[in-house]
Amino acid sequence: MTAIDPVTVEIIRNALNSAADDMNATLIRSAYTPIIYECGDCVVALLDADHQVLGQSAGLPIFLGNLETCTLATEQRFGREVWQPGDVWILNDSYLGGTHLNDVTIFGPVFVDQTLVGFTASRAHWIDVGSKDPGGSMDSVTIFQEGLRLGPQKLVSGGTEVFAVTDTIATNVRFPYPTSGDMHAMMACIQMGERRLQEIVRRFGLSTLELARDEIFRQTEMLERAVIAKIPDGVYTAEGVLDNDGIDLDTPIPIRLKITVEGEGIDFDVTESADQTVGPVNCGVSQAVSALRVGYKLLVSPDLPGNGGSFRSMTTQVREGSVLGAVAPAACQWYFSHLGLLIDMVARALAPALPDQVAGASHGDSMIILTAGTDPRVGREFVSLEATVGGWGGWNGSDGESALINNVNGSLKDIPIEVHETRYPWRITEYRIRPDSGGAGKWRGGNGTIREYEAQTDLTVSLWFERSRQPAWGLFGGEDAVGPEVVINPGRDDERRILKINGMSLRKGDVVRCATGGGGGFGDSTERSAEDVRDDVLDRNVTPEAARTRYGVDSTVPAEESGSSEARA
Structure with missing residues (x-):
């Protein structure tokens, strides 16, 4: 050469x-x-x-x-x-x-x-x-x-x-x-x-x-093989679960991952995951491989741009006919829910071998709100689709970030309020951090958000919110996060709580309140400094009640008066 x-x-x-x-x-x-x-x-x-x-x-x-x-x-x-x-x-x-x-x-x-x-x-x-x-x-x-x-x-x-x-x-x-x-x-x-x-x-x-x-x-x-060679040889496993397939709302969908490390090679096996479902949570094999590559890259080569030299030391096993290897005529509309879960599962499986490189789970799903109807301002039909943001997991050295898109979507952004209200007949009446939604830990999980929409005309709303059965988990003693919640017309006689629905009719003045999940905590919450907890309360990431019940800290007592920044209530 x-x-x-x-x-x-x-x-x-x-x-x-x-x-x-x-x-x-x-x-x-x-x-x-x-x-x-x-x-x-x-x-x-x-x-x-x-x-x-x-x-x-x-x-x-x-x-x-x-x-x-x-x-x-x-x-x-x-x-x-x-x-x-x-x-x-x-x-x-x-x-x-x-x-x-x-x-x-x-x-x-x-x-x-x-x-x-x-x-x-x-x-x-x-x-x-x-x-x-x-x-x-x-x-x-x-x-x-x-x-x-x-x-x-x-x-x-x-x-x-x-x-x-x-x-x-x-x-x-x-x-x-x-x-x-x-x-x-x-x-x-x-x-x-x-x-x-x-x-x-x-x-x-x-x-x-x-x-x-x-x-x-x-x-x-060469760089990727060197990183894999440092991981102890062995078999690492993790299991997760989706809420349901959107049709049978009572039956969870198990996702199972086995990672085998041998020398400079690493194999990802998801063949034991559920069969393809009736509802639209299936994906083609190539997309399952992509999700495994994301999980791999987060740990093995996060600083290297992807190219044709990436993943040469990585093999994948995906079963055709499974929820991760769907064949015709399986529905695939919301193909990503198990992929975000799978990416977090890679970190969970390898956590014992890479404790300083993994993070608690993220909120994990795109949490979709889709609306359609006729905009009376212009007399035209419209359809809007928004992926909402939530919390990421804490890791050894930092709290998780709040109000980020999930790990499937990377640099995707939510729609700015000004653009949303200009393009679609909605008024967004509230948009803020959802306190206490991140898991407690030495390093706290990031928080989700609350975003409230008020309809300015009659229209339909479809929802796809996930990870309520298994919210973002913590690692190494960190606590799990709070899952998502969607409330229609909160506080009214016709209040409804629902996570998945297709084409629900709403009237002008109806409200949709979307609360997304947080990220998992990392490490024992008793090791978090009282000063950090009080800062969390001041920043409205943690409520005073959660400071007491989850961290044992009285946030009303200034650190200098407590005798120690580590003093507990």
Whole structure:
């Protein structure tokens, strides 16, 4: 192998990551719907000609190492010769891409002087894909209720848009104008990535790029293997449970994980998890693998950008026909609930071996509120979808963060109040931290939030809130967190408490109060300093009552008067 100098390697490494960032910026700035341009429910990547990741933007970790599945599946179906200059492809099949049909992947080949040098790919959430209910259904029992399902096919052929495909999409979604806008934003993103990759190839030459790629992959693999080699050989296990599948509300869904460490190799086995369910909590195999990769990366290589050298020391075992390896016609609309749980379970399983690198569990789910109706201000139908935020787990050295999106969604954001009230007929009357929702510990779990919505017109609301049976757990003596709670019309005669429902009718003036869960604590709560507890009370993260009952601290007594900052009530 011809040697390449390290300076060139670093220049190319950063050029590839910068190219991915340019793609992401193009998509977000060009998108038509808040789920993309405000929330950032998208991700992009540059791939080489062998479908290996060269560069990937910040985005949703759950798509980690997943976009190449789509380009590879296309090539396997149609052959290598299918790739032609000027083509752009689309795919959203849940059993190929792994996620729900709303997550649409658009990708295309990159050519330089008639040579295929790689691919550019993007994935983003489309607000509606023609499911039986606007935006998505919380009670679907088959993929055919969840919308338009597209296997890999061309959107653009030789630089010319394929009208038959784009027209089919437009006539099968409820909101063709913004959907078309988001689709073309993704196409622009693909073209931006194509230009950037072509520039890199022309500047350095394809052979130099490939040498740098091989060196980047080699370094990544070497660093990851070194970390795994330090983990004691053995078998590590963890088990978690989802509340239900949204249809049978009384039956929990077990998720089981076995991790085997041997030398520089690590294997993740989820074959003992539940069979695929009637309700829409299933995902394709590729998405389960992505979740395991997220859990792996959080502990093994959190500071390294993902690339084709990542995960070479990692193997996965997923059973087809299980809730993590669904086959047609399983419903997959809310595919992510068990994935957030699974990511936390990786840390729980490896906690005995990596006590200084793990954290208590996070609130774990996207906690979705989806609303639909007609906005009387503009006389048009609308659909809104928001992933809410909650608490993350404490770890050895820090309290957990409050009011963050869950670990599945990474850099996703909730919708700002101003944008929400401008775009949709809701008034948000309260938005604050939910005190005492994080688990107590030497290092306290982060808190969830309370967000209250008041309807400004008659409309429907769908809810998907999870992790009430098994809220975020603590580690090493840390206490469990408080789970989620949703109250309709709190304090009124018609008050209702519900976590999952599809298309519930509300009248103007009705209120939806969403309280999300916190993160698990870390370490024995009696080891937390009284001064820190009093600061928690002053910051309204902990109530005075919880300070007394959970920490044994009287928050009304100043530390300087107690005789010791460690004095207990």
